[in-house]
Amino acid sequence: PDYPWNVVASGTVVLQVAVDVAGRPGAVDVIRGIVPLTDFAKLAVKTWQFEAATWNGKPMPSKIVVAFVFRVPVVAP
Secondary structure, three states: OOOOOOOOOOOOEEEEEOOOOOOEEEEEEEEEEOOOHHHHHHHHHHOOOOOOEEEEEEEOEEEEEEEEEEOOOOOOO
């Protein structure tokens, strides 16, 4: 996600995302959050399309861990 312009924070947000058989994200659990960056990461991951996990050639629901590294942008003077 784009860095939120009104936030001065940095760090890594780690989320666990449930992925359905069509590759769509479902429930998002926070493993490591940073207020308010966690909300931006959750909004971003909900817009993603994943490739569904398969077992014996058949798609199945799964979970994946995703890390977002936020760094405060450097603005040239």
